Amino acid sequence: MLWRGWGEPEKEAPLPEPVRELLEALLGVRAPAAPAAGLDEVRLPPVALGAGALEELRAAVGAEHVRDDAEARVRHTRGKSTPDLIRMRRGDGSDAPDAVVCPGSHAEVERVLALCSGRRIAVVPFGGGTSVVGGLAPERGGFAGVIALDLRRLDRLVAVDEESMLAELEPGLRAPDAERLLGAHGLTLGHFPQSYEYATLGGFAAARSSGQASAGYGRFDDMVAGLTVATPRGTLDLGRAPRSAAGPDLRQLVLGSEGAFGVITSLRLRVRRRPGAAAYEGWRFGSFTEGARAVRALAQGGGRLPAVLRLSDETETMVGLARPDELGEGGPGAGCLLVAGHEGATPEDVAAARERTAAALSAYGGEPLGPEPGEGWARGRYSAPYLRDALLAAGATAETLETAGFWSALPALYESVRAALREALGSPLVMCHISHVYETGASLYFTVVTAQGPDPVGEWARAKRAANEAIVAAGGTISHHHGVGRDHLAAYAAEIGEVGVEILRAVKERLDPAGVLNPGVLVP
Numbered sequence: 001m002l003w004r005g006w007g008e009p010e011k012e013a014p015l016p017e018p019v020r021e022l023l024e025a026l027l028g029v030r031a032p033a034a035p036a037a038g039l040d041e042v043r044l045p046p047v048a049l050g051a052g053a054l055e056e057l058r059a060a061v062g063a064e065h066v067r068d069d070a071e072a073r074v075r076h077t078r079g080k081s082t083p084d085l086i087r088m089r090r091g092d093g094s095d096a097p098d099a100v101v102c103p104g105s106h107a108e109v110e111r112v113l114a115l116c117s118g119r120r121i122a123v124v125p126f127g128g129g130t131s132v133v134g135g136l137a138p139e140r141g142g143f144a145g146v147i148a149l150d151l152r153r154l155d156r157l158v159a160v161d162e163e164s165m166l167a168e169l170e171p172g173l174r175a176p177d178a179e180r181l182l183g184a185h186g187l188t189l190g191h192f193p194q195s196y197e198y199a200t201l202g203g204f205a206a207a208r209s210s211g212q213a214s215a216g217y218g219r220f221d222d223m224v225a226g227l228t229v230a231t232p233r234g235t236l237d238l239g240r241a242p243r244s245a246a247g248p249d250l251r252q253l254v255l256g257s258e259g260a261f262g263v264i265t266s267l268r269l270r271v272r273r274r275p276g277a278a279a280y281e282g283w284r285f286g287s288f289t290e291g292a293r294a295v296r297a298l299a300q301g302g303g304r305l306p307a308v309l310r311l312s313d314e315t316e317t318m319v320g321l322a323r324p325d326e327l328g329e330g331g332p333g334a335g336c337l338l339v340a341g342h343e344g345a346t347p348e349d350v351a352a353a354r355e356r357t358a359a360a361l362s363a364y365g366g367e368p369l370g371p372e373p374g375e376g377w378a379r380g381r382y383s384a385p386y387l388r389d390a391l392l393a394a395g396a397t398a399e400t401l402e403t404a405g406f407w408s409a410l411p412a413l414y415e416s417v418r419a420a421l422r423e424a425l426g427s428p429l430v431m432c433h434i435s436h437v438y439e440t441g442a443s444l445y446f447t448v449v450t451a452q453g454p455d456p457v458g459e460w461a462r463a464k465r466a467a468n469e470a471i472v473a474a475g476g477t478i479s480h481h482h483g484v485g486r487d488h489l490a491a492y493a494a495e496i497g498e499v500g501v502e503i504l505r506a507v508k509e510r511l512d513p514a515g516v517l518n519p520g521v522l523v524p
């Protein structure tokens with residue numbers, strides 16, 4: 001993956017000239033003064049770990065699995081939020097780990113945790129490195145050094161239990177590799193987030209990820225039937241039945257724990273049969289309010305939802321962002337685009353699902369647009385991160401943020417986040433969509449584009465703080481699927497209250513007494 005951006009470097013492409021001109025006219029976007037730094041120009045702090053610590057790490061996992069060269073350190077610096085990328089483009093490698101350590105088994109993870117606890121070396125569990133909330137940039141203060149614990153060698157499909165529709169997989173598997181291995185058994189997870197190409201199963205569990213097909217397949221945390229976790233205090237092995245009344249569900253302490261309580265080394269995941277047929281289509285609604293009403297009716301109707309259900313607001317539809325490959329083709333007055341993606345065992349199943357959905361959407365004022373808008377969305381479903389790189393290079397800041405709330409609170413949440421972003425950034429382009437729906441509510445996913453000023457990282461930090469405060473005040477959650485990291489700590493503390501914070505601190509102290517696991521992340 002491109003170290004200062006997204007995807008294969010050869011897929012990097014400049015912004016189409018008409019889009020660049022439009023951004024210049026609308027938002028005052030101008031090319032940055034300096035080009036992006038080269039890999040060898042990134043400024044790194046000296047390696048803080050002494051020879052003794054490095055020797056012990058090599059003994060724990062094998063010498064060839066410990067790297068402290070500049071390239072390995074750069075590639076494990078922070079995650080992939082827009083501020084992360086801007087800082088890398090400017091050659092700022094100040095958060096680089098001192099070394100990258102790749103364990104090959106649960107036992108090796110335990111060994112590394114024991115030695116890092118003894119030597120007070122901070123450990124950052126590292127999956128695909130796609131965190132967008134500062135989940136990979138721990139606080140260094142008071143530690144002898146920082147290692148990135150890269151889980152890429154834990155990449156096996158361990159077992160498939162087709163009778164129970166469960167698969168045991170290791171956490172370092174990237175999503176496409178997991179799908180390939182499961183595909184050989186005719187199975188799928190159905191988890192397709194926009195970061196699909198690079199993110200790992202461990203990262204999905206640790207950050208409570210939700211994929212683009214969550215309406216049909218559910219969130220990742222819903223798929224986790226069981227997991228194994230290495231902590232500095234020993235091993236946790238959780239989940240032995242589909243449901244249990246044996247006390248509180250301790251799996252929930254691990255899901256979303258972002259490497260602060262332990263390292264997930266194995267996952268037992270619910271799987272589904274691969275669909276034999278699919279059909280994607282588009283619908284038009286006159287307004288976001290009308291479309292949201294239709295989506296709510298579907299979610300509360302009791303029937304099976306389409307695998308993908310995604311409603312863009314007026315601005316996102318106008319810009320054409322739902323189909324990044326066809327950016328700028330929405331046009332004014334386009335209303336609001338809804339994409340419905342149906343998947344099923346046979347074409348007949350899909351046809352029946354389409355009919356049910358069509359009846360509900362028509363009843364709420366939806367107008368069918370045929371397959372092209374849906375298929376266009378499906379073609380471009382992983383393109384937006386590449387577009388972000390082109391926008392950054394052209395001098396725009398493009399970033400996303402997300403929340404969720406109950407249906408009755410959603411309109412106010414939507415308006416207050418937009419107002420906060422506009423107030424903080426002047427006249428940015430603020431777009432939104434609903435793509436994860438439940439009977440009781442939905443998530444709101446905002447994309448913001450604005451001109452880069454002299455301090456784009458600081459400007460975005462102020463805007464993000466304002467948006468977070470608006471989310472808390474409007475009763476939404478600080479994250480529906482990106483997690484807490486370091487970026488959401490203050491708002492997370494406000495959301496769970498003092499007692500909630502005390503509980504998190506107590507768990508952290510018990511499982512990680514030396515406090516070496518991802519310090520500064522998750523626990524306020």
Ligand SMILES: Cc1cc2nc3c(=O)[nH]c(=O)nc-3n(C[C@H](O)[C@H](O)[C@H](O)COP(=O)(O)OP(=O)(O)OC[C@H]3O[C@@H](n4cnc5c(N)ncnc54)[C@H](O)[C@@H]3O)c2cc1C
Binds near residue numbers: 081199
């Ligand atoms: C362009 C882009 C698009 C995205 N789209 C989506 C989306 O559609 N849906 C969505 O949910 N998210 C999305 N994300 C966010 C991100 O991909 C998810 O949070 C994902 O779950 C992170 O997986 P990862 O393997 O990259 O984890 P990392 O980024 O490597 O780690 C995430 C956090 O989990 C911890 N961690 C990682 N592995 C383990 C482990 N085995 N044990 C314990 N802790 C661990 C890390 O320390 C870190 O705190 C997107 C991000 C980007 C950059």
